[in-house]
Amino acid sequence: MVGGKTAVLSGLPVEHRSMVLNGAPREVNPNGHHAYGQMYAQHFQLASPRQPLPVLLWHGGGMTGATWETTPDGRPGWLWRFLEAGYDVFCCDAAERGRASFAMSPHIYREPPVFRTAEEGWKTFRIGRQYARDSSERHVFAGQRFPVDCFDEFTRQWVPRWPAHEDMILEAYEALVERVGKCIVVAHSQGAGFAVEIARRRPDLVQRVVAVEPGGMPAVLPSKGLPPHLVVWGDHIAPSGSHWMGYRKQADDYFAAVSETADITTLDLPAQGVRGNSHFPMMDSNSDDVFQRVVAWLER
């Protein structure tokens, strides 16, 4: 566990509840000290790493480190591919997600969390235009590489998130890179936005960023040199709604602005003739091919 703070609550009602299977009710008292804002990092350390820097894997919004473990159709994820390629890996759950835990609302977190429906995920992850419970009634983009037969399986690994918690999450990520030292950050979606921001804050520690389908960008431009970035884009952005065009433009604008002084490489898969990737290239049928392109860039 890395980072986090302590909140003190008082004046809240004390309940009596059964807290175990067929247990007698006992006191449940929420008044006192609560940890919040910490994150979770699972460290995979090779006996003989062949690469000088560890890889930090940061998931996207409404996800956990499970993103990187196994694809929804059961193939090895990028976690294993990075280990095979000789990198030590930290597979992370951002503050408020998964094993990182979350805090009471409205007492510590001000708002309730936001949950993702299968309908929203289908569209936001650019699988197709429309989800339906009956898989035969779903619209799928032609050439889709996401394992669509396992989409419902995939929905089971989604977790809630809280909007407007960026400062808390970034604080824990910065504490993580301070603890790890020089590192490579490979991050997805909302997590890639965080990675770009942490690289802006700590170019002394973040040596490379792989921003897979980044969502969100820093509000201000860097005042000091940035490390090299690889930006990976999948397919079907234009037909997936105005917010997708907005995310793409936000990223394009940031990288255009910093490209005079920083080494920014774009791996636009459809522009290179690789069609059909979803928002999750690390889960798509060509996940190993995309991985090879990422590792080739890192090794260059």
Next chain:
Amino acid sequence: MVGGKTAVLSGLPVEHRSMVLNGAPREVNPNGHHAYGQMYAQHFQLASPRQPLPVLLWHGGGMTGATWETTPDGRPGWLWRFLEAGYDVFCCDAAERGRASFAMSPHIYREPPVFRTAEEGWKTFRIGRQYARDSSERHVFAGQRFPVDCFDEFTRQWVPRWPAHEDMILEAYEALVERVGKCIVVAHSQGAGFAVEIARRRPDLVQRVVAVEPGGMPAVLPSKGLPPHLVVWGDHIAPSGSHWMGYRKQADDYFAAVSETADITTLDLPAQGVRGNSHFPMMDSNSDDVFQRVVAWLER
């Protein structure tokens, strides 16, 4: 991800929120299909397991699989010790905890979650009589083996839980043992109560149960033969409040009732001269010694 169901929500308000770093607001629509009730199991598979059955590690209330990974003071946890001993391991997050995710309340889960304070943990985990923010003002039981200097670190791995979700959690655990097949379940506290219940339901699959400081027990006695159980108890139960005496009595009564037909072994550490263990023997300073006693029983 294992188990779980789908809920359909409708009629809820649609919001517009920024969901990524400095992102433009986009539609957030909670109406539609939500996965809930699934659990998470992280499978550690040895190249050459030396034991015929895998170990399923089930955490206690308000915890995740992180319980088994590393002790709060940074020593290897039982996850690693079981791997070293030649067992394949499934390190689990129960439904609603950690990477297993949780669902909207009051729409799918009826109630809000319950959070644990440092004050409550200090007493419930039998560290001492009183927590204080200033560590010099804390009461610690004499001979305490929990790494008390790392207690605040430990608070950062606690997660909320929902009372009255036993059926949902048990359903996912039963789906897990169905998927894994014959297995050993090593479980702690609330999770040990669940393990005893799942062994009662599925003695065809659960071949051994190690119930570490069990909290909660089945409401009904088994109708068919139970697998052998090892029940592990730490110290300082009597001075830790009436609910502790209740948990102990609930377990003692169940095991006394089944012991005519089942092989029940009690490892009462203080009764064997090992004083000072907390509610978390797998985190205490003698965690490796307790582990050796557990593994010796398994191998017998």
